[in-house]
Amino acid sequence: xxxxxxxxxxxxxxxxxxxxxxxxxxxxxxxxxxxxxxxxxxxxxxxxxxxxxxxxxxxxxxxxxxxxxxxxxxxxxxxxxxxxxxxxxxxxxxxxxxxxxxxxxxxxxxxxxxxxxxxxxxxxxxxxxxxxxxxxxxxxxxxxxxxxxxxxxxxxxxxxxxxxxxxxxxxxxxxxxxxxxxxxxxxxxxxxxxxxxxxxxxxxxxxxxxxxxxxxxxxxxxxxxxxxxxxxxxxxxxxxxxxxxxxxxxxxxxxxxxxxxxxxxxxxxxxxxxxxxxxxxxxxxxxxxxxxxxxxxxxxxxxxxxxxxxxxxxxxxxxxxxxxxxxxxxxxxxxxxxxxxxxxxxxxxxxxxxxxxxxxxxxxxxxxxxxxxx
Ligand SMILES: Cc1cc2nc3c(=O)[nH]c(=O)nc-3n(C[C@H](O)[C@H](O)[C@H](O)COP(=O)(O)OP(=O)(O)OC[C@H]3O[C@@H](n4cnc5c(N)ncnc54)[C@H](O)[C@@H]3O)c2cc1C
Numbered sequence: 001x002x003x004x005x006x007x008x009x010x011x012x013x014x015x016x017x018x019x020x021x022x023x024x025x026x027x028x029x030x031x032x033x034x035x036x037x038x039x040x041x042x043x044x045x046x047x048x049x050x051x052x053x054x055x056x057x058x059x060x061x062x063x064x065x066x067x068x069x070x071x072x073x074x075x076x077x078x079x080x081x082x083x084x085x086x087x088x089x090x091x092x093x094x095x096x097x098x099x100x101x102x103x104x105x106x107x108x109x110x111x112x113x114x115x116x117x118x119x120x121x122x123x124x125x126x127x128x129x130x131x132x133x134x135x136x137x138x139x140x141x142x143x144x145x146x147x148x149x150x151x152x153x154x155x156x157x158x159x160x161x162x163x164x165x166x167x168x169x170x171x172x173x174x175x176x177x178x179x180x181x182x183x184x185x186x187x188x189x190x191x192x193x194x195x196x197x198x199x200x201x202x203x204x205x206x207x208x209x210x211x212x213x214x215x216x217x218x219x220x221x222x223x224x225x226x227x228x229x230x231x232x233x234x235x236x237x238x239x240x241x242x243x244x245x246x247x248x249x250x251x252x253x254x255x256x257x258x259x260x261x262x263x264x265x266x267x268x269x270x271x272x273x274x275x276x277x278x279x280x281x282x283x284x285x286x287x288x289x290x291x292x293x294x295x296x297x298x299x300x301x302x303x304x305x306x307x308x309x310x311x312x313x314x315x316x317x318x319x320x321x322x323x324x325x326x327x328x329x330x331x332x333x334x335x336x337x338x339x340x341x342x343x344x345x346x347x348x349x350x351x352x353x354x355x356x357x358x359x360x361x362x363x364x365x366x367x368x369x370x371x372x373x374x
Pocket of ligand 1: 124155
């Protein structure tokens with residue numbers, strides 16, 4: 001990480017996350033193998049106070065900076081990426097519902113969040129998860145201030161644990177966002193036999209006539225509002241990248257190469273490739289830190305810088321995990337070494353919205369001043 005110091009009161013939260021993450025690392029392979037929700041990890045995060053830390057002090061949070069939030073997520077992702085992903089979705093959905101709901105509804109969400117009730121993002125539609133800002137599922141108007149949703153959302157991380165969902169629908173062709181409480185109209189379908197991030201159990205939810213009430217509809221965000229999930233996603237990939245890099249270093253320094261008797265780290269190609277990925281990992285982390293600095297300043301630049309940071313972070317995670325497979329040889333092709341898990345987990349970041357491809361498209365259009373309508 002950069003040498004920039006974090007304020008002392010914020011360092012406490014980073015240290016807490018780092019300590020917990022060491023424990024999470026011990027069960028990450030099992031969580032993956034069993035595709036089990038890391039409930040115990042999530043409970044410990046809540047009990048440590050980390051869930052609430054991003055909320056302002058007047059709402060009972062610690063008022064930590066976005067920069068500290070990103071570093072916390074990085075620490076958690078190093079130990080267990082599935083835990084980090086659910087934690088990001090829980091915190092991001094709760095923060096959005098608390099900040100953008102009417103005062104009465106916001107007070108309810110805040111009190112529920114403080115009690116440890118869980119939140120999830122149910123934004124990705126089966127037709128395209130990337131177009132979540134322009135949902136195509138139309139809610140039907142039942143009466144004044146009440147709509148009904150017959151539809152489905154896909155890949156909802158931690159869905160089975162969630163008490164409240166942040167959802168998006170189309171109303172008269174325009175996007176609308178609501179908070180929805182779990183009830184009998186929600187049906188969870190087990191679709192998550194996934195390549196990686198198996199502990200997220202990102203299931204499909206059927207909304208079978210879910211009632212969307214005007215009092216639970218979100219208001220428009222202010223111009224300088226920052227999106228916690230967009231800021232966090234690069235750090236999810238960077239945590240995986242760092243974990244793979246640390247394992248790679250440890251492996252090549254320890255493993256002796258047959259007759260030479262020397263550790264693998266003496267192989268020149270490994271030195272060369274280690275330098276190449278380390279330089280790119282450092283660059284990706286610095287850009288992701290810059291993103292969070294901009295967010296702390298309330299800059300609108302975070303839209304495009306966030307996509308650039310995500311592009312670099314998504315790619316370096318895949319590249320380091322792939323290098324791990326090569327240096328680990330046949331054992332890395334098995335579960336004897338952690339690189340196969342890193343490789344599988346590393347692919348999630350580039351698929352999660354906005355996908356790497358869409359990030360490239362948006363950044364390219366911004367740089368070249370191409371307007372979508374042209
Ligand atoms: C581990 C994991 C956890 C997740 N957790 C959540 C969650 O908690 N909540 C949630 O709502 N979602 C979640 N998602 C969903 C995620 O954010 C994406 O929405 C989803 O992965 C996109 O998949 P899709 O099949 O809908 O892709 P699509 O959007 O259909 O994209 C398919 C392909 O088309 C490309 N593409 C899409 N649009 C365009 C375009 N306009 N131009 C050119 N190419 C395009 C994409 O780059 C991609 O290559 C999660 C996904 C994963 C993998």
